[in-house]
Amino acid sequence: MIDLKLIRDDAAAFDAALARRGIATLSADILAKDSRRRSVLTELQTLQARRNEASKEIGQLKRQGGDAEALMAEVADIKDRLAALEAEEKALGEELDSILAGIPNLPAADVPDGKDETQNVEVRRWGNPRNFAFQPKEHFDIGEGLGMMDFEAAAKLSGARFVVLRKHLARLERALAAFMLDIHTLEFGYTETQVPYMVRDHVLYGTGQLPKFGEDLFRTTNDYWLIPTAEVPLTNLAADSILDERELPLRFTAYSPCFRSEAGAAGKDTRGMIRQHQFTKVELVSIAHPERSDAEHERMTQAAQTVLERLELPYRTVVLCTGDMGFGARKTFDIEVWLPGQNTYREISSCSNCGDFQARRMKARFRPEGEKSTRFVHTLNGSGLAVGRTMVAILENYQNEDGSVTVPKALQPYLGGMEVIARDA
Known part of the structure; x- marks a missing residue:
């Protein structure tokens, strides 16, 4: 607001x-x-x-x-x-x-001007794309070849933009979430949190999804909304509160399913797991002091980047231009992972500083030490990471010519020491 x-x-x-x-x-x-x-x-x-x-x-x-x-x-x-x-x-x-x-947040002064994603500005790049001795496949061909990624079964249950994962890929998704949560809680000090997956109107209003973007959401017949991201309940933990300055920053992380109607996405990423109605994500949220939110933004982005670096997945980070920013953001870093099957970088995380935009809607404030008056906090959110897209990146970057997939070393302890995911004989 x-x-x-x-x-x-x-x-x-x-x-x-x-x-x-x-x-x-x-x-x-x-x-x-x-x-x-x-x-x-x-x-x-x-x-x-x-x-x-x-x-x-x-x-x-x-x-x-x-x-x-x-x-x-x-x-x-x-x-x-x-x-x-x-x-x-x-x-x-x-x-x-x-x-x-209905008015979006005002862009920060250092956000580049531009009309769309073609005018985003790269700020860093990490890792080198692998040179394959064979033509790399896209993730859905790899997953189906393993017999562990089933879009047809999902379509019978729910229609398009859903997937059924089996065996080692189902376990891989669970392992990835645990791996991410351990990094964010043990190394970056985020508090692991379990949140409701259904919320009321005022909660989505607080983070800016309502009233403008209701068509992007799923609503139940008794007036609950399925969360599009754990950002929504996590950020609202500070709603209608007056925090002590010494409490800041509050840092939360949660692993949750996310539900999105993908309105307007007809024809985009119709195959595979890139754009689905239901997916899982590890979310990061910070409730920060206004004078320290820029530093918190960089720190949050680094937490998300660390996951990719530990998995040895090449990525680049871009700052979004004014024409590509989300409604509630004043500045956003997108992290894009390299997908050899598509021969391009694709977004795997967006880390945004919303300033006091959401806080005004939620009435989330803090009282500076020694003062009677209050100020609005700054809120930040980011993907740390989208679990399904991380699986996509692993399948494509670690694929072998025989159709198997090597498990990244950092992830092997989370899979009981498994080194290779291969189709069962």
């Missing part, structure tokens, strides 16, 4: 920031409605004061035996006017809230 005071104080800067996202000027309409609402509030206060004063005068006149009819008529008129003004103020407030709720 954008701070209305920010727009009042510097409308030109607000419009310029939105223009970087390709959004037309909004401040004039917002300020006109805000000005009218403030005028209404002033008139309400004036009329309420006059009503109270007139009521006292009526009482005095009646005690003195005087005629209070004119004053009583005035109070009745004021009552009618107050009712009309209160209705107008409520409507203006709701309209302003609706407008502000």
